[in-house]
Amino acid sequence: MYKTHTHCRACDSTDLIPVFDLGLQPLANSFKLISEEQDGYAPLLVLFCQKCTLAQLSVTVRPDLLYSYYRYVTSTSQTMRQHFDWLSALLQSEKGSILEIGSNDGLFLDYLKDIGFRVVGCDPAANLCNIASKRGHICVPAVFNSQSSMKCLEASHGERFDAIAARHVFCHVDDWMDFFRGLGAVSHRETLICIEVPYVADMMDRLEFDSIYHEHTSYLTINAMRVLLNRTPFHLHRVIRSDIHGGSLVILIRHNDSIHPRCSIDIKENITRQQWELFDDQCRAKIQRLRRMVHDLIVEGKTITGYGASAKCTVWCNACKFTQKELKFVTDTTGYKQGRKVPGTDIPIVDEIEFSEERPDFAVMFAWNYQQEIMAKESKFLGNGGKFIVPIGEIWVKG
Numbered sequence: 001m002y003k004t005h006t007h008c009r010a011c012d013s014t015d016l017i018p019v020f021d022l023g024l025q026p027l028a029n030s031f032k033l034i035s036e037e038q039d040g041y042a043p044l045l046v047l048f049c050q051k052c053t054l055a056q057l058s059v060t061v062r063p064d065l066l067y068s069y070y071r072y073v074t075s076t077s078q079t080m081r082q083h084f085d086w087l088s089a090l091l092q093s094e095k096g097s098i099l100e101i102g103s104n105d106g107l108f109l110d111y112l113k114d115i116g117f118r119v120v121g122c123d124p125a126a127n128l129c130n131i132a133s134k135r136g137h138i139c140v141p142a143v144f145n146s147q148s149s150m151k152c153l154e155a156s157h158g159e160r161f162d163a164i165a166a167r168h169v170f171c172h173v174d175d176w177m178d179f180f181r182g183l184g185a186v187s188h189r190e191t192l193i194c195i196e197v198p199y200v201a202d203m204m205d206r207l208e209f210d211s212i213y214h215e216h217t218s219y220l221t222i223n224a225m226r227v228l229l230n231r232t233p234f235h236l237h238r239v240i241r242s243d244i245h246g247g248s249l250v251i252l253i254r255h256n257d258s259i260h261p262r263c264s265i266d267i268k269e270n271i272t273r274q275q276w277e278l279f280d281d282q283c284r285a286k287i288q289r290l291r292r293m294v295h296d297l298i299v300e301g302k303t304i305t306g307y308g309a310s311a312k313c314t315v316w317c318n319a320c321k322f323t324q325k326e327l328k329f330v331t332d333t334t335g336y337k338q339g340r341k342v343p344g345t346d347i348p349i350v351d352e353i354e355f356s357e358e359r360p361d362f363a364v365m366f367a368w369n370y371q372q373e374i375m376a377k378e379s380k381f382l383g384n385g386g387k388f389i390v391p392i393g394e395i396w397v398k399g
């Protein structure tokens with residue numbers, strides 16, 4: 001089901017030390033029916049590379065187990081739409097053709113097509129490629145690598161792409177050298193490659209340990225990216241910070257022989273083993289705080305549910321060992337998740353109607369990355385005295 005690592009994915013060093021361990025955990029997006037057994041537990045242990053500062057999981061789960069039928073659908077939330085507007089505008093100057101790696105249901109391809117790109121998607125989830133095809137996009141149903149890059153080229157009739165976008169997919173990739181071989185095959189000298197990843201510095205500052213799960217095999221620093229690129233024919237062109245998904249980096253990469261000048265990168269970063277140790281202490285305390293808070297509220301006779309069956313929700317519920325006794329259900333707008341349970345628990349996932357009918361006293365917001373939007377949308381819940389428990393940074397009670 002998984003393979004174990006002894007070498008750093010970025011610099012190949014073996015100087016890896018364990019810094020954060022959540023033990024055996026279920027796969028965060030493996031949503032089973034209520035009657036089904038949960039299968040597929042794997043270790044969730046983060047190793048820190050003392051040489052280049054990359055953090056990575058000790059194991060990589062087989063991609064087909066994680067992605068061949070994927071229940072996470074790119075959000076159509078207002079927050080995400082604003083982000084897509086901004087990101088597509090950033091890429092617009094490239095013109096011509098674009099490949100999106102990890103194109104999910106094709107929502108971002110719609111944006112790219114609207115601004116004039118000829119688009120091709122690539123995604124390992126057959127169910128999501130079907131949705132993208134129904135939207136009118138060509139989508140290669142594969143994990144992107146040097147082999148499947150040929151299929152992407154075929155999809156564009158042999159024409160190399162002018163731009164490549166990979167949103168929240170690079171840190172899901174095990175073999176980065178092979179990924180770059182694939183990029184080399186589908187790009188030309190002036191292709192702009194845009195890689196968006198969660199930023200480990202933000203994750204550590206905001207105690208977002210719930211972003212650590214098997215799909216995220218690496219926790220990337222700019223330094224590690226630089227070291228990695230030194231082993232490829234590419235270089236860092238520009239790095240921009242974004243607030244999406246709890247804090248991300250938008251990394252722009254170009255071929256070493258591109259005529260475009262390199263931009264200076266003014267993001268200061270200092271990720272150390274000591275910081276990881278502090279993160280470990282603080283996150284363990286945070287888990288205990290939420291556990292205690294929920295238990296105390298239950299004792300007081302309050303009803304509590306979850307809001308947003310995100311992958312982060314799976315990590316929280318398993319870390320806190322929540323069952324249906326604590327969280328009556330988790331509400332989620334995704335049809336693929338409703339009627340199933342939060343992986344590793346017996347907590348059912350229900351639609352928004354059930355949430356508004358139940359009128360719980362508290363809801364733990366597991367989709368905290370859409371906090372403003374959810375607070376605005378749920379004005380009725382809040383107006384009726386409902387409160388959100390928002391576990392980002394500290395644990396906040398809002399309402």
Ligand code: DWN
Pocket residue numbers: 072075077168215216245307308309310311312313331332333334337367369370373374377
């Ligand atoms: O890298 C990954 C990122 C980008 O997305 C993947 N490994 C999986 C996924 O992570 P996630 O599941 O934590 O993503 P989200 O976007 O935070 O998930 C939010 C969930 O909340 C979705 O299932 C949709 C749901 N939701 C809802 O029920 N009501 C969201 C909003 C905004 C809402 O109003």
